[in-house]
Amino acid sequence: MPNTPSSQAPLRLGIAGLGTVGVGVIKIIQRKANLLAQRTGRSVVISAVSARSRDKDRGVTISGYAWEDDPVALALRDDVDLFVELMGGSDGPAKAATEAALAAGKDVVTANKAMLAHHGQMLAEKAEAKGAALRFEAAVAGGIPVIKALTEGLAGNRIERIAGVMNGTCNYILTRMENEGLSYDEVFEAAKALGYLEADPTLDVGGIDAGHKLALLAAIGFGTQVDFDNMVLEGIERITIEDIRHAADMGYRIKLLGVAQMTGRGLEQRMTPCLVPALSPLGQLENATNMCVLEGDEVGQIVLRGAGAGEGPTASAVMSDVLDIARGIRVPTFGVPAAALEKSTPAVAATPAPYYLRMSLLDKPGALAKIAAALGDAGVSIDRMRQYGQDVNPEVAPVLIVTDATSRASLDAALDGMKATGVLATNPVAIRIENL
Amino acid sequence: MPNTPSSQAPLRLGIAGLGTVGVGVIKIIQRKANLLAQRTGRSVVISAVSARSRDKDRGVTISGYAWEDDPVALALRDDVDLFVELMGGSDGPAKAATEAALAAGKDVVTANKAMLAHHGQMLAEKAEAKGAALRFEAAVAGGIPVIKALTEGLAGNRIERIAGVMNGTCNYILTRMENEGLSYDEVFEAAKALGYLEADPTLDVGGIDAGHKLALLAAIGFGTQVDFDNMVLEGIERITIEDIRHAADMGYRIKLLGVAQMTGRGLEQRMTPCLVPALSPLGQLENATNMCVLEGDEVGQIVLRGAGAGEGPTASAVMSDVLDIARGIRVPTFGVPAAALEKSTPAVAATPAPYYLRMSLLDKPGALAKIAAALGDAGVSIDRMRQYGQDVNPEVAPVLIVTDATSRASLDAALDGMKATGVLATNPVAIRIENL
Incomplete structure (x- = not known):
């Protein structure tokens, strides 16, 4: 004592x-x-x-x-x-x-x-x-005591998956786009004017800042050396208001979501835009709030939610460490001695998932059938499909598809097959769906 | 190290x-x-x-x-x-x-x-x-590392409020009542048959078990001696399917919710059924999952969610303490030395809140006006009121009222005034609303 x-x-x-x-x-x-x-x-x-x-x-x-x-x-x-x-x-x-x-x-x-x-x-x-x-x-994640939860609170667990929305600025931009029907560029400029962006905005909107955080959680969770360089990173710059609206129509919201997972093929680390169910805890996350999801073999799923930035929340987290040290609490930086941290094998896109696909088809006979066939040829099955009216351009029909869970390799093969049909007006957008 | x-x-x-x-x-x-x-x-x-x-x-x-x-x-x-x-x-x-x-x-x-x-x-x-x-x-709260979050993770904060749904059995019963339209008694018997209830079920459904947990969190959060005896306790036994349905109609769900708060008049501790917004994190909590809400002056609101019981989650929490001790981590039981824990003054119903009122009015002229007047006389203003059709009994009209925030004393005065009008067919039900 x-x-x-x-x-x-x-x-x-x-x-x-x-x-x-x-x-x-x-x-x-x-x-x-x-x-x-x-x-x-x-x-x-x-x-x-x-x-x-x-x-x-x-x-x-x-x-x-x-x-x-x-x-x-x-x-x-x-x-x-x-x-x-x-x-x-x-x-x-x-x-x-x-x-x-x-x-x-x-x-x-x-x-x-x-x-x-x-x-x-x-x-x-x-x-x-x-x-x-x-x-x-x-x-990591401002005021949320997630490092402590992972390093100490769940120390009896083998960690199976770590996920989270950990960049408040990105979530703020996506939330405002959805709520106000604004374009990415409009909200980006507004966020910049409000001082919400780092001096180099790519750190935020490119997913780098959130990727840094996920890499640190992964090191603790899986007992591996921090490996930021092998993280799959994709920012929110290419997210359009159309995708946000179509996702909402189908019961999803778009989040910059990080997922780290130890698979049979190695450590998978992704920080990319994903569709999540609109009514899930992650889907409901508004504005600059952060959320971390920790899954352990004993504890199941633990979800932590709180302010990811700001003077009070971040200072609260600094003080947690300062007061631990004042109390004599000493834990290895990443939960185990540094020499015991293993070098992980990076596994890119190892875990299958359903995907959201948006495309515009040329108004040609059998266009939709050709797209469906391209998906089928690549072994990708269709969960839901919607064709919208040709309001804007009578030559082009917007089509949305939600696939069943598929590997990224099969999806990429399907996308190649779709392009080869000659019925696409533009390159299709593909966004991963995480049921988190 | x-x-x-x-x-x-x-x-x-x-x-x-x-x-x-x-x-x-x-x-x-x-x-x-x-x-x-x-x-x-x-x-x-x-x-x-x-x-x-x-x-x-x-x-x-x-x-x-x-x-x-x-x-x-x-x-x-x-x-x-x-x-x-x-x-x-x-x-x-x-x-x-x-x-x-x-x-x-x-x-x-x-x-x-x-x-x-x-x-x-x-x-x-x-x-x-x-x-x-x-x-x-x-x-407390099974696998959720909430003691650690409060004692260590938020140690730089003055804690302002602690709230939570911390009895999985009660939440399971309320969720099944709502989802399947069953009565309390029906779900209670089912839960008993499944072995979900303690040998003395009052510990669960009477709110005692959850009250114990809240009392422990309050001691840590406010630096006070555990004071379970002065907690306001109310179980879920009197919750009817009608109240659950009416609450849902108005965008709320009923939860056995604990709230501990240091007020100007002393420490308020309640473990009672409350209405919470259906789409809030607490409102969305299903089945046996637990949720703890911690509010600190620096960090703002932190929400923790996870399994509140079961072999793996509870053993995970035990191991967190065991491994802390193995690591040499030593923190006082309630966050400060026991001699420094203050005896708190209990404050009953110190914090105002809106209330949900359900009543049946006799079919007399001016009945509703009399009820409204009784509320007004006690200084309780009405946010929303709904009168339902007299489907079941033509002599009796079901009425729902949501009040503005009011003290419990004013509400009790209003309830007395309502009874004195002679237009009530039965005693009104009053359930606190927490916007958490």
């Missing part, structure tokens, strides 16, 4: 990065000192901070903390026990300071999914070599 | 109670020895077991473990480091053995909500006095 606050030395933090999350962490430590001391058995204090600009008004007083221009110097200060990395960026100062802290045997808490997705294995090894903790609850 | 398996002594368990959950725990330990050792850095082994009958076929081999008839003797064995209490019952052998284990300075993991709801404070004090851990993830 933790002892009384007075009996243990305070835990002294050095915080690098004073953006939204850093400020949120400072507020919690300043405003809840007694509560935190009661919960951990020791005081949690800030010794020093570092950021790009010293004088910016951040709404919190930082004059009581030492200032360092250089985050590496901050990490190495004698009065810093725990280095809190909130700068971001997969390399550069964040990585340099994290490595310096770990090399000095100091614990590190970070919210940096990009750094861990690219250098997680190396950093976990460095942490362990010095007996230091490296924790990252805030890097 | 945990060391390699070989460098640390094994964690030796004594398991008392070999029902569904105990057998589930044994299976996990037998089948996943290497995985668990990798995750915790040491082996987890079973030294001895105890149960009512030694020779029953349980589907697992227990001949490799020492046998004790007496759970107290089991708890005190030299080769038992961690006592796993899975017998159940608030007093009797479970309590005696738990106290014996803690007095001997041994860690205890239990799934026993009744014991902790009644003796949690005393047991937490006994544990701390000896530096022992007392953990109970499996006592």
Whole structure:
């Protein structure tokens, strides 16, 4: 048990990065000192901070903390026990300071999914070599304590599948497109104006940010080395309002959904737009809310839902790690010792699924029969088909098909066969359906 | 960091109670020895077991473990480091053995909500006095790691509200009533025949079991001593198929919903049937699934969903505690030292809410106006009202009212006023509406 606050030395933090999350962490430590001391058995204090600009008004007083221009110097200060990395960026100062802290045997808490997705294995090894903790609850799904649930709460399970909607910006864009009937470009510009997008928007809308998060969960869940490079990534840029409407007509919604699964052929990791049932927990997810689905052999399916970003939720996650360390809780970065993490074999498109297909057929006799035959020839059977009226263009008939579960290889063969019929007005759109 | 398996002594368990959950725990330990050792850095082994009958076929081999008839003797064995209490019952052998284990300075993991709801404070004090851990993830919401989320994951938050559907049997009964149009009694008998009910069914359908769970979450969330005795408890026995149907007509579903909230007047704890929006996460909860809603000042709302009972899910939760202890994770039983837990002031019905009212009016002139006036006189305003046709009995008109948010005191005054009008054919039904 933790002892009384007075009996243990305070835990002294050095915080690098004073953006939204850093400020949120400072507020919690300043405003809840007694509560935190009661919960951990020791005081949690800030010794020093570092950021790009010293004088910016951040709404919190930082004059009581030492200032360092250089985050590496901050990490190495004698009065810093725990280095809190909130700068971001997969390399550069964040990585340099994290490595310096770990090399000095100091614990590190970070919210940096990009750094861990690219250098997680190396950093976990460095942490362990010095007996230091490296924790990252805030890097995945904001305030949802999903790393803790997976690493500790479900530690008695063999994890079978991990899925989730973990980029709030993408879900916000898709929700607004659907609710307001707007195009992707319109909502993208609105989101940009509201400051919802990263400096490089591809990180969000290209699925990269969400992919980083899924890669970290997969490493913990399956005991494998983080393998972001072999993730199948597809963003939401090509999703049209037509697809959103047709999906809704058939009882689905489109989400940027991540799925990681250990298959007989290896580790399958996908972060792609998918159709999910409109009334399922994932289908009902609106705006920037995140959801993680964890499936274990003992526990079945656990679903966690909450804010995926923002000052309070992300700072809450950072504090969860900070307070764990104050309490003396030490768990390996990815749940098992870094040396025990296996190199996984990537399995692309190993799991069959039904697909949604949208296409426009030229107004030729037998066009639909030719499409159906192309699907049948590739071994893809049809669950439902709808042909719409030719309102807009009398020469072209929009057709929707939902297939039965099929492998991606068979689907690709069917798509090739469909193109060869000569009855397609445009290339068909194919989106995977996940019954999650 | 945990060391390699070989460098640390094994964690030796004594398991008392070999029902569904105990057998589930044994299976996990037998089948996943290497995985668990990798995750915790040491082996987890079973030294001895105890149960009512030694020779029953349980589907697992227990001949490799020492046998004790007496759970107290089991708890005190030299080769038992961690006592796993899975017998159940608030007093009797479970309590005696738990106290014996803690007095001997041994860690205890239990799934026993009744014991902790009644003796949690005393047991937490006994544990701390000896530096022992007392953990109970499996006592609340089965496989959902909600104790861990609240105690550790949200430790940087001041908790504002805790809510949940935490008795799978009640939710199963309500779901079947709605889906199949059956009466409470019909589904109750079916559930009994399926073995879904406790030996004393009042524990389930009277809301007691779920109330125990809510009381434990409230203690952690608000840093207060467990106070089950002051919880407002109401079971589902009086819920009729009519209420379920009318609620559905108005976009609601009826759930046995627990809410704990710290108010200006003290701690409000309720486990009662409530109407919730049919399309909300809680409203969509089907069958035996559980859901916990945690609201913190930083994180906002976190929702956790999963199986609330059953061998695998509950054993998963027990193992979460066992593996935490193997990893050296030690957190106070209710999140802060037992001496710091405050005695709360109970606040009954402190939070206003809208209510659903169902009544039958005698076929008298101005009957509805009199009811509306009685509500108005008590300061209760009407959000929606529906009068149904007098199909069944031409003398009596069924009326539904949804009020605006009102205090329970005003509602009770309105109900008294309605009775005094002399136009009611029967006592009105009043069910709280929670927009959760």
